[in-house]
Structures are given as structure tokens and as C-alpha cells.
Amino acid sequence: MTARALPAVAETPALVGLGVLAVLTVTMPLGPGGALVGPDLLYCLLVAWVIRRPARTPLWAIVALGLFADLMLSRPLGLGALGLMLVAEGFRRRAILFHGAPFPVEWAAAVAGFAVLLAGMHLALVVVFATPPGLVPSLRFLLVTALAYPLVVLGLAWCLRVRAPRAVSAYRMGRVP
Amino acid sequence: MAVRSGSTPDYVGGLRRVLIGVVAVLLVALFLLWRIDNARVEQLRVSLIDRFVPSFAWTTVPLAATAHMVADLRAYGRVYEQNAELRRELQRMQGWREVALQLEQKNARLLALNNVRLNPRMTFVTGEVMADAGSPFRQSVMVNVGRIDGIVDGSAVMDGLGLVGRIAGVGERSARVILLGDGSMRAPATVRPSGQRAMVAGDNSPMPVLDFVEDSAEVRPGDQVVSSGEGGLYPADIVIGRVVAGPDGRQRVRLAADVRRLDFVRVVRGLPAETVEGPGGMIGPVAAHPDVLADGVEQ
Numbered sequence: 106m107t108a109r110a111l112p113a114v115a116e117t118p119a120l121v122g123l124g125v126l127a128v129l130t131v132t133m134p135l136g137p138g139g140a141l142v143g144p145d146l147l148y149c150l151l152v153a154w155v156i157r158r159p160a161r162t163p164l165w166a167i168v169a170l171g172l173f174a175d176l177m178l179s180r181p182l183g184l185g186a187l188g189l190m191l192v193a194e195g196f197r198r199r200a201i202l203f204h205g206a207p208f209p210v211e212w213a214a215a216v217a218g219f220a221v222l223l224a225g226m227h228l229a230l231v232v233v234f235a236t237p238p239g240l241v242p243s244l245r246f247l248l249v250t251a252l253a254y255p256l257v258v259l260g261l262a263w264c265l266r267v268r269a270p271r272a273v274s275a276y277r278m279g280r281v282p
Numbered sequence: 283m284a285v286r287s288g289s290t291p292d293y294v295g296g297l298r299r300v301l302i303g304v305v306a307v308l309l310v311a312l313f314l315l316w317r318i319d320n321a322r323v324e325q326l327r328v329s330l331i332d333r334f335v336p337s338f339a340w341t342t343v344p345l346a347a348t349a350h351m352v353a354d355l356r357a358y359g360r361v362y363e364q365n366a367e368l369r370r371e372l373q374r375m376q377g378w379r380e381v382a383l384q385l386e387q388k389n390a391r392l393l394a395l396n397n398v399r400l401n402p403r404m405t406f407v408t409g410e411v412m413a414d415a416g417s418p419f420r421q422s423v424m425v426n427v428g429r430i431d432g433i434v435d436g437s438a439v440m441d442g443l444g445l446v447g448r449i450a451g452v453g454e455r456s457a458r459v460i461l462l463g464d465g466s467m468r469a470p471a472t473v474r475p476s477g478q479r480a481m482v483a484g485d486n487s488p489m490p491v492l493d494f495v496e497d498s499a500e501v502r503p504g505d506q507v508v509s510s511g512e513g514g515l516y517p518a519d520i521v522i523g524r525v526v527a528g529p530d531g532r533q534r535v536r537l538a539a540d541v542r543r544l545d546f547v548r549v550v551r552g553l554p555a556e557t558v559e560g561p562g563g564m565i566g567p568v569a570a571h572p573d574v575l576a577d578g579v580e581q
Binding site: 130131132142145164168176177178179180181182184186190191194229233235236238241242243245246 | 305306309311312315316327330413415417418
């Protein structure tokens with residue numbers, strides 16, 4: 106662990122900056138209007154972050170980023186932020202469970218969380234008689250996001266050294282002898 | 283020690299839960315507001331995007347350009363077959379070119395015979411696509427033309443070939459285009475050559491459904507679908523696409539516009555047509571306006 110981790114003060118601005126970047130990346134005009142849907146990078150980022158830094162992910166940052174994404178991605182306003190906040194809070198409470206666990210467990214949990222998020226949004230839209238997105242685009246969205254999650258985690262862990270501290274040290278200590 | 287460290291986070295956790303609850307209620311209220319007063323919230327959204335997206339354009343443009351370049355590079359791989367394909371297409375097009383030239387001459391002759399005045403009021407503003415909606419909830423794109431270019435809500439949007447959608451939400455320098463595939467889109471259309479009236483209804487899939495056809499037996503796959511101009515939303519006779527039989531057995535429309543690769547779009551800047559309101563003065567009921575009659579008598 107020679108490389109420096111991010112100082113604690115800079116973490117929240119880094120999170121907000123990365124979140125804005127994640128939203129803007131998705132709005133890039135690569136295949137407008139087509140069936141090609143980008144992954145929900147913001148969700149990946151927030152879940153990965155909240156699992157690794159449960160105590161230092163401010164609630165306001167999650168809500169603000171969610172609202173920003175709602176506005177920019179023309180999603181139902183407020184609904185996306187609500188879902189994101191609830192899922193992130195759920196992961197924050199269970200973050201300790203993932204610190205020792207192997208990555209696939211965390212990955213599966215993140216994907217399951219996203220599926221719950223999509224299903225909840227779908228349900229909310231049906232309840233207020235709005236048009237929910239079709240099943241096929243939603244599933245494709247889920248799949249793409251699932252594939253993007255390990256990449257986001259990899260990026261966080263390698264570039265910014267945002268890792269779950271206990272998991273790394275326990276792993277290292279276990280391997281030394 | 284254990285008791286103290288156990289009790290303090292619990293207290294904080296309780297406060298935190300209250301905070302989460304309050305924020306959740308606020309967000310639900312915001313969502314309901316969006317549902318109830320959609321137009322105003324969308325206006326807010328457009329004005330925010332109007333503020334943000336142009337200033338962020340420099341961040342997304344290089345990335346998008348790189349992605350396009352990679353896609354182009356990949357196209358090099360099959361340059362040979364593309365070449366052969368292009369040659370075949372060129373041959374076919376030459377035939378069509380002859381047909382087009384003949385038709386053009388014929389058209390010019392007929393126009394001269396008729397002394398037709400075409401509608402000069404339909405002009406276009408061409409804009410570039412800035413951003414995608416990026417989520418499966420809406421099929422829409424942002425374009426970099428707005429109110430200062432004379433665009434109003436509801437203007438039709440085309441690419442070079444056919445109808446793409448319409449404007450929903452105008453900012454000063456940007457506007458949002460809802461694509462025909464969006465679940466909330468309906469466009470009145472005519473199917474040629476049978477002349478059936480129908481409705482092109484988006485359902486969040488790439489190919490919208492052909493709905494409310496008068497007699498669906500008359501409509502066959504391959505028929506051309508053009509806008510009918512009913513209701514005044516879209517100008518008449520803009521090509522929408524061709525009828526195809528969807529996998530689910532419903533008749534769908536394969537759009538003529540290449541909505542998957544929109545770069546530039548043309549926004550129709552039609553001035554509202556003059557409407558005739560009420561009867562003219564001369565035909566109107568004379569008895570109801572004695573002063574009009576009096577004026578007429580005096581002169």
C-alpha cells in the first residue's frame with residue numbers, strides 16, 4: 106500500500122465530481138433514440154462508494170446527485186433520487202457485511218439492488234398511471250448496469266484507492282504466512 | 283465502553299432515520315408534483331438543461347468524437363464487402379436517378395401548367411443533437427436550437443428523410459425532441475397507396491405501432507406512411523416510414539428517419555396557418571349588426 110489514498114476531506118468533492126461525470130457520460134450523444142441504453146453509472150458509483158465508505162458518504166450528496174440525474178436524464182423527477190437514496194441507505198446499513206466478502210457477493214447484491222430499484226420505479230409509475238418503460242429495455246438496462254459495476258469498482262479501487270480498508274488488510278494478513 | 287459506544291451510534295442512527303424519512307417524503311412530493319403539474323416541471327427541467335448542457339458540451343464532445351472514431355475504425359474491417367455493396371447500390375441508384383430526373387421534368391411541366399404556389403411558409407432550422415435522454419424512460423434528445431432560433435413547442439422535427447418527432451420543451455438555446463418511438467407520442471398519418479387514415483403510436487420500442495387503422499386489411503407491409511397533417515400538429519405529407527408486420531402480429535412502422543444515428547435534425551419552423559374565424563362581414567347576419575348595415579348604406 107505505497108500509493109496514497111484520497112484524503113478524507115477530498116472524498117466528498119471527488120464523489121460529487123465523479124457523479125456529475127457519470128451522469129454526463131451517459132448523456133453523450135452516441136446512439137440517440139436507439140435501443141442502445143448506457144449503464145446507470147451513477148448507481149454503480151454510489152453503491153460501490155457507500156459499501157466502501159459507509160460513514161463518509163453524505164446523504165445530501167446522494168440526494169443531490171439523484172436529482173441531478175433525474176433532471177438531466179429526463180427521468181420521472183424525484184422518483185429516481187428516492188430510489189437511489191433508499192437503495193444506498195440499505196447498502197450503507199449492510200456495508201459491514203461486504204467488507205470481508207468476496208467480490209461476486211457484492212456484485213450480486215448490487216445487481217439485485219438495481220433490479221429492486223427498477224421494479225420499484227416501475228411500480229410507482231404504474232400506481233400514478235404514468236407510462237412505465239417496457240420490459241425489454243428495462244432488462245437490457247439492468248444487464249448493462251450489471252456489466253458496468255465491476256468496471257466502476259475497479260476504477261475506484263485502482264485509480265482513487267477507494268477500498269474497503271478492513272477487507273484488504275485482512276486479506277493481506279491472511280496471505281503473509 | 284461497549285455500552286457507550288453502542289448507545290451513541292444508535293441515537294445518531296435514529297436521527298438519521300428521521301432525516302431519511304423526511305427526505306423521502308419530500309422526494310415523493312416532488313414526484314407527485316411532476317405527475318400532476320408536468321408542464322411546469324418539464325419547463326424547469328428544460329431551463330436547467332439549457333443552462334448546463336451547452337457549458338458541458340466540451341466535456342462530452344471529445345468523448346463522443348473518440349467513440350465515433352473507434353466505430354469508424356471498426357468499419358475498416360469490412361471495407362471490401364462494403365465496397366461491393368456500395369457498387370451494387372450505386373447501380374440501383376443510377377436507375378432511380380433516371381426515374382427521378384424524368385419525374386422532376388414532368389413535375390416542372392405540370393407545375394407550370396397549373397401555376398401552383400407552393401406553401402412558402404415552411405422553413406427549417408437545422409440543429410445538432412447535443413445529448414441523449416440516456417435512460418429507458420424517455421426516448422428524447424436535446425438539440426442546440428431554441429427559442430432564439432424561432433422554435434416553439436410542438437414544432438415537427440425531421441432528419442434528411444423523414445419525421446423524427448416533435449419539440450417538447452424549449453429553452454433559450456436548446457430544445458428537447460420527443461422521438462416518435464416514445465410511449466407518449468401519437469402522430470396522425472395516412473397510409474399510401476390505400477389512403478387509410480391511421481395513428482402512429484410510439485411504445486418505447488424502435489418501431490412504433492400503426493394504430494386505429496380504418497380497415498387494416500387494406501394496409502400491407504411495405505406501404506408508405508406519411509403524416510396526414512390532421513390536427514395541425516405536423517405538416518402534411520412528411521414521410522414517416524414503411525409498414526412492417528411486427529413480431530407480435532401488430533402492424534408497425536419502420537421509420538424512414540435514422541433515429542439511432544441522429545446527428546443533425548431539421549426543425550420545421552412553420553408559422554401557424556391563418557385560420558378563418560367566424561363568418562365574414564358580408565355574409566354574416568345583417569340584422570344582428572345594424573351599424574354595419576348603416577355604414578354600408580352611407581358609403
